[in-house]
Amino acid sequence: MKREKGNSVFLVVGFVTIFTFLALSAPAYAQREKFVIGSAIAHTGKFAREGANLKKAYDLWAQMVNGQGGIEVKGKKYPVEIIYYDDKSDPQTTTRLVEKLITEDKVDLIFGPFSSDCVGPSSTITEKYKVPMIESAGNATPIFQRGFKYLFCTLLLAEDQPQAFMRMFAQMSPKPKTVAVIAPKSPFYLSSAKGFKKYAEKYGFEVVHEETYPAEMEDITPILQKVKAKNPEILCVGSHTLVAMMIMKQSKEIDFNPRAYCFSFGVRTPEFSKELGKDAEYAMEYSYISLKAPFKDSLYGTTRQFFETFKKKYGIEPDGTLQGATVGGIAVQVAIQKAGLTPPLTEEKRIKLRDELSKLDIVTSAGPVRFDPTGINVANPLSIFQIQKGVPVCVDPKDWSEASLIYPAPKWKSR
Amino acid sequence: MKISSAKLGVSLVLIALAAVVPLGVSGYWLRLFTFIFMWIGLAGSLNLLTGYTGYLDFGHVAFFGIGAYGTGVLMVKLGMPFFPAMFISAILAGLLAVIVGIPTMRLRGAYFAIAMLAFAEAVKQAVLEFDGLTGGGNGLSLPIYTNYQFFYYAMLGTVLLIIGATYWFENSKFGKGLMAIREAELAAEVSGVNTLYCKLIAFGVSAFLAGIIGGIYAYWMTFLYPGDAFSILITMRMIIMAFLGGAGTLLGPIIGATFLATIEEILWAEFKYSYLIIVGFIVVFVVLVLPRGLVGLVRQKARNR
C-alpha cells in the first residue's frame, strides 16, 4: 500500500510542479517603441485558406507602414508588429487566444479573425478589456446587435450586401421578376439570405422560393430540384466557396438554368474557377471596390496601385475581405495619428483610440470608411463581379466595370 | 478502497491551491485552467457512465448541449437568472437520459453507442431546425457576464461535485452493482442486481453533470452555435480523456483530461499542423499498450515493485 500512496503523491507533485513552472514563465511587460497588434487567425481548420489570405492583407499593410518608417505620432515614427496565433477556425480557441494576446502579450489592439463564428465570441473579450478590434470577416447581424463599442467592421452588414445585386437588376430592362433564395444554416449564410430576400422585396422582385438547409448537406440537388420547379429567373445563394461550387455543378447536373447565379462569397477565390473549369462561367458575387475605383491614400497610392502592389506580392487580387482588412489597417493608423497616441496603449489611450475610430470619416485606396454607432462601415461602396473566361471581372457599377454583364447566362446545354 | 489520510491531505492541499489560483494569475491562465476543469468535468461525467457500467455513450455531447442550450434559451426567452436556468436544464438533461435510457440500454456495446450517436445528431438537427426558439443556425446570444473568476469557480465546483460522485460510485454498494454490470451483466442480473435501475441512475447522474457543465459553458462563452455545442468532437475528446487516464477509476479522467489538454496546449504552439496526428498516435498507443490508461500504468508499476 505504501508504494501506491507513494506513486499517487509523485504524480500529483509532478503536475503541480509543471503548472507552477508554466505559470512562472509568463513574459515580462516591456517598454515599447512600437505598436503591437494581435491577431488570432485561422492557420488550420476549415478557414485555413481564408485565414492565410487575411494574414496576407494584414502583413502587407504592416510592411507598407514600416516601409515608411512606421506610424508617425507627434513627430516620431513607431513601427508596427503583428503577433499571430492559430485559432484552428474554432471559436473557443479564438476567444482564448484573444484573451492571451490582451493579457499576456499586452497588445495595443486586435485585428479580427476569419468568420462571424469566431468574431462573435472573441469580440466579447475585446469589449470587456476595452481593446479595439478591427475586422473585415465577420459581419453577421447578431454580432452587431449587442451594443458593443469596441468592435469595428470595415464591411457592410452581411444582410446589407445583397443590395448590390438587386440595385443592378432593378436597372435592367426588361426587369427580371422572380428570385429564389437558398442558404446553408450558419450565421453568415443566413444573414446573406435574409439580405437577398429583404432587398429583392424592396426593389420589387417576387421571391418564389426560399429555403435553408443543414450545413453538412453535400447533395443539394433535391433542393435545387424544388427551386427549378418554380422557375425563378435569379438564383441567390448565401454562400462560401464550397457551397458556390456545388451549386454550379449540381445545377448543371439537373439542367437547372436560372438567368443569373448570385453568390455572397466564394466566386472570387482561385479555387472556384480552378476546380470548376468552364462550369464556373457567369457566376456572380458582390464585392466592394474594383481596380478602376477612384480612391487613393498616402500609403498605397491609388486604388489601381493598391491592387497592383497586392498582386505583385502575392499573385492574387484582393477580394472584399482583404480590401476590408486594408481599410481597417489604414483606419487604425489614421485614428492613432489624429488622437496623438504613443505606444504602448494603456486602457485610457485605447478609449481615446476607440473614440477617434468612431468619428473617422476618410477615404483609403481600398475604399472609404465611416463607422456607424454599431461599428459597421456604412461608407462602403458595393460592386458586382462576374466570372468571364475564368476570371472575375467587375460588371457593376458601370464606371468601375472592366466588362459588361452577361445576362442571361447561357443555358448549360448551349455552353 | 478507503481513502488514506495521506491521500486526503494531498487532495485538500490541491483544492486549497486551486481555490487561490484566480487571485494570482492573469486572464489567459485563468481561462486555461477553467478550460481544463471543464474537460476534467466532461471526461469525469462520461466516466460515471462508461467507466463504471461499460456502456459506451457516443452521444454524450447531447446532454452537454441540452444543458447549454436550455440555459441559453431560459435566460434569453424567459429572462431567468443563471443558476435556476442552469439547474433546470441540467435536470432536463438527466431526465432525458433516463427516458432515452429505458429503451436504449437494452442494447449492448456498439449498438448502444450508435443509438446514442443517432440521438445526439437528432437533437442537434432539432436545435438547428427550430430556430424560432434556439436561434438555429444564427446562434444564440446570451447575456454578457465577464467575471471570469466566477466561471473558474463554477467549473471547479462542478469538478469537485463529479469527483464526489465518482468516489461514491467507487465505494458504495450501488457502485459495486455497476461494476458487476460492467464485468458480466447477465451474471449480475442473475445474482439479484436490478441492472436496469442501476444503469439508469448512472446514466441520469452522468447526463445531469454534463448538463451543468453545458450550462456554465453557455454563459461563459456568451455565444452558442449548434455545430459547436453538439459537436461529435466533444464526445470523442471526452472518451479519449477518460480512457487515456483510465476509465472506471477516480483519478483517471482527471489525469487524462489534464494530460491531454496540457499536451495540446504545448503541442499546437509548436506543431500546429500535426498535433492532432500526435493525439491520434497517443490514442493508438494507449489502446495497444496501455489499455488501462495512465492510472493503470502507475498501478501496475506499483504492483511490480
Added chain:
Amino acid sequence: MLLQVLLNGVLIGGIYAACAVGFSLIFGVLRIINIVHGEFLMLGAFITYWLFKLYGIDPFFSIPFSFAVLWILGYLLQKYVINRIIEAPEIMSLLLTFGLSLIIANLALIAWKGDYRLVNPEYAGANFRLASLTVPYTRLATSVFAFAAMAGLYLFLKHTDLGRAIKATSQNKDGARLQGVRPATIYSVTFALGAAVTGIAGSLLSMSFSVFPSMGGDYLLFSFFIVVLGGMGHIPGALTGGLILGILQSLSTNFLGAGMTYILIFVLLYIVLIVRPAGIFGKGLVE
C-alpha cells in the same frame, strides 16, 4: 415531379449503399466498428482526384487504382495494428480505429490542405431527358458501377472458395478453423476487401461531390444508418438500406425540407436500433 424525386433517390441510394457495404462486411466478419471507414472513402476519392488532375485519367479508369491502394492499406492496417486487439472488448477497436482515423485524416490535411476539390471532367453534369425526367449521366454511371461492385462482392462471397471461407469464419470461427481456414489470414483479407470496396465507393463519390480531407465523417454516419437498417454484416441488406436512405432523403427533402430530413433519418435510425436491431430483414448480427 414525384418521379424525378424518386429517380434521384434511387441514383444516390446506390452510391450510398456502395459506401456502406465495406463497413458491413468488416463488422460481419471481424466484429469491429471501423471508424477509419470514412477515411477509406476519402482516400479513394483523393486517388481519383489526383489521377484526374495530374494525369488526366478519367475518373472511371481510376477505380482499379483505388481498389488496389486501399486493398494494400487495409491489409497492412489489419495485420499489423488492428489484429492486436481483435479479441479485446469492442470499445478498444472503437478507440483504436478512431485514433487511426485521426492520424489518417490529419495527414491528408497536411498533405492536401483543407481546400475543397471537384472532379470535374468535361462531361460532368451532362444529362439526358427521358420523358419528363432529367437523368444525369455521371450519377447514372456511378450508380450502375456501385450496383456492379456490390453484386461482385456478393458473388465473390457466395461462389469462391475464399469467399466461402470468409463467410464461414464470420458464422463460426472455430468451426472454420477445423476446416483448415486460418482466421488471422481471413481477417486480413476481409479487412482488405472491405477497405478496397470502400475505396471504389470513394472514387464514385468524388464524381458527384466535393473532395476534402475531413469528408469521411458524414458518410460514416450515413453508413451506420444503412447497415443498421439493412442488417449488420448482411451485404444485400446494405443495398436495400442504401436505397431506402437515398429515396427517403430525396422524398423528405422535397416535401418536408432538408432540416427535418436529417432529424427524420436519425430518429429512424434510433427507432430501428431499439425495435429491430437485426435490421429490416432480421438477418443482421446482434450481440
